Amino acid sequence: MSTGEWLLEKRSSLRNDSFARDNENGAPETGCLSIIVLGASGDLAKKKTFPALFNLYRQGFLLEHEVHIFGYARTKISDDDLRNRIRGYLEKDDSYGISEDLLKFLQLIKYVSGSYDSEEGFRLLDKEISEHELSKNSIEGSSRRLFYLALPPSVYPPVCRMIKQCCMNKSDLGGWTRIVVEKPFGKDLESSETLSSQIGELFEEPQIYRIDHYLGKELVQNMLVLRFANRLFLPLWNRDNIDNVQIVFREDFGTEGRGGYFDEYGIIRDIIQNHLLQVLCLVAMEKPILLKPEHIRDEKVKVLQSVLPIKDEEVVLGQYDGYRDDPTVPDRSNTPTFATVILRIHNERWEGVPFILKAGKALNSRKAEIRVQFKDVPGDIFKCKKQGRNEFVIRLQPSEAIYMKLTVKQPGLEMSTVQSELDLSYGQRYQGVAIPEAYERLILDTIRGDQQHFVRRDELKAAWEIFTPVLHRIDNGEMKPILYKPGSRGPAEADQLLERAGYVQTHGYIWIPPTL
Numbered sequence: 001m002s003t004g005e006w007l008l009e010k011r012s013s014l015r016n017d018s019f020a021r022d023n024e025n026g027a028p029e030t031g032c033l034s035i036i037v038l039g040a041s042g043d044l045a046k047k048k049t050f051p052a053l054f055n056l057y058r059q060g061f062l063l064e065h066e067v068h069i070f071g072y073a074r075t076k077i078s079d080d081d082l083r084n085r086i087r088g089y090l091e092k093d094d095s096y097g098i099s100e101d102l103l104k105f106l107q108l109i110k111y112v113s114g115s116y117d118s119e120e121g122f123r124l125l126d127k128e129i130s131e132h133e134l135s136k137n138s139i140e141g142s143s144r145r146l147f148y149l150a151l152p153p154s155v156y157p158p159v160c161r162m163i164k165q166c167c168m169n170k171s172d173l174g175g176w177t178r179i180v181v182e183k184p185f186g187k188d189l190e191s192s193e194t195l196s197s198q199i200g201e202l203f204e205e206p207q208i209y210r211i212d213h214y215l216g217k218e219l220v221q222n223m224l225v226l227r228f229a230n231r232l233f234l235p236l237w238n239r240d241n242i243d244n245v246q247i248v249f250r251e252d253f254g255t256e257g258r259g260g261y262f263d264e265y266g267i268i269r270d271i272i273q274n275h276l277l278q279v280l281c282l283v284a285m286e287k288p289i290l291l292k293p294e295h296i297r298d299e300k301v302k303v304l305q306s307v308l309p310i311k312d313e314e315v316v317l318g319q320y321d322g323y324r325d326d327p328t329v330p331d332r333s334n335t336p337t338f339a340t341v342i343l344r345i346h347n348e349r350w351e352g353v354p355f356i357l358k359a360g361k362a363l364n365s366r367k368a369e370i371r372v373q374f375k376d377v378p379g380d381i382f383k384c385k386k387q388g389r390n391e392f393v394i395r396l397q398p399s400e401a402i403y404m405k406l407t408v409k410q411p412g413l414e415m416s417t418v419q420s421e422l423d424l425s426y427g428q429r430y431q432g433v434a435i436p437e438a439y440e441r442l443i444l445d446t447i448r449g450d451q452q453h454f455v456r457r458d459e460l461k462a463a464w465e466i467f468t469p470v471l472h473r474i475d476n477g478e479m480k481p482i483l484y485k486p487g488s489r490g491p492a493e494a495d496q497l498l499e500r501a502g503y504v505q506t507h508g509y510i511w512i513p514p515t516l
Ligand SMILES: NC(=O)C1=CN([C@@H]2O[C@H](COP(=O)(O)OP(=O)(O)OC[C@H]3O[C@@H](n4cnc5c(N)ncnc54)[C@H](OP(=O)(O)O)[C@@H]3O)[C@@H](O)[C@H]2O)C=CC1
Pocket: 039, 040, 041, 042, 043, 044, 045, 047, 073, 074, 075, 116, 149, 150, 151, 152, 153, 154, 155, 182, 183, 184
């Protein structure tokens, strides 16, 4: 390989042994595979699920002679109608530029129409799947069936019941049936537990993949490597050195056509309770014994269970001006589109360190990042404090990057200091490498039987335990969002809270991603 050149692997076989997959039940990773997208007529299916499947197909992870894809929903459309609906979303990224692949992929898709709560449609679906399996000479019960629920959670229970009643592998000949469920998984602790029990009665935990697509993002997956494969960070990653941690999600657009859905949930349920909290776990957890899914998830649960109750004075809520103009949003909606919440972890490593989770829609930029701010230098002789603190920043999107803000000598004759950065910008460092979409990676994991990047039931429960009291107070109108201007930083009160929590902003310093 010449310098600076990185190769994209086809069907990656080079895998560090320590990234052991937890397919200990011997379930096959090859053979006849049916992927069933339930809710195929919907938004997620066209924007994320089918494009991810197409990317897996064109990279050789889904083999034509093994796989068939079924779309299922109530809408009465033909196979070709579905293909035409999703086509534009598959062609969008033409970096591979192979339209022949696209045509072949589309031919793998079949559509079945039916309701979500009656056997008729699911019997028909099962018949289609079985015919596909038969055509591949698969022995009954030996094939793989992956059901992806791209549906509102309200229909998860009937759909799971129908799958169990009508569409399982017919015998236990080594094949498997797995289901993938999307967030929001419930609305609070009670509803989530009810949903978990309903699904848990039908499927075993190893069959259930609760997807949180932030766990599929490249730099989120990098967290464990950064933390535990670098000697540099091991002694620094604690309350002695770290002053505060921010985990931030910003979008520069509003709810755009999803107002009806969003208003029922709000920003805490939509982003913070799941995506940002999962990231927090990876930042704060202890080193797992091994890189096995259960070891990692055990450590995540411990962090979640160590989070103290949220204090009202450590929450700022916002709602952007114009949010209620959406006809699907009630005129008097109390739903926050912005929130800053401070979590405090009561353990030896993190006592006293605020974890500031911030998320907002219709803000001034689109960005997701983790910002670890270090304490001031003791016995400071260079007036470093004036320059700003050390910060370690992991930018999840856009333009993936990891950078460290450092104080250095200003180049020149004078002995003065300035803040600069050590910068690992992915676009520059890994030129020509296509970073996989989160959904692509996670769907591949479901096929491989790797639950490492999926949320376990007890993890979910612990996550809801943290946020349910605050959510109930918001739902009851006891906590009100502050109005903010779309395109702004959100309510000024959020910045004041940040300051009170100890965050020191470096004035005059802005990191600019390097361009090629
Ligand atoms: N869209 C996105 O960007 C994201 C979505 N998600 C989650 O993914 C899941 C699917 O989301 P999305 O595709 O946006 O949802 P949609 O509202 O587009 O619903 C998907 C399909 O479900 C069916 N459906 C819709 N409402 C109902 C209902 N009340 N009862 C029964 N069936 C219904 C419709 O199909 P038909 O009428 O043809 O049966 C629809 O095409 C949700 O859980 C969502 O929270 C998660 C992350 C991002």
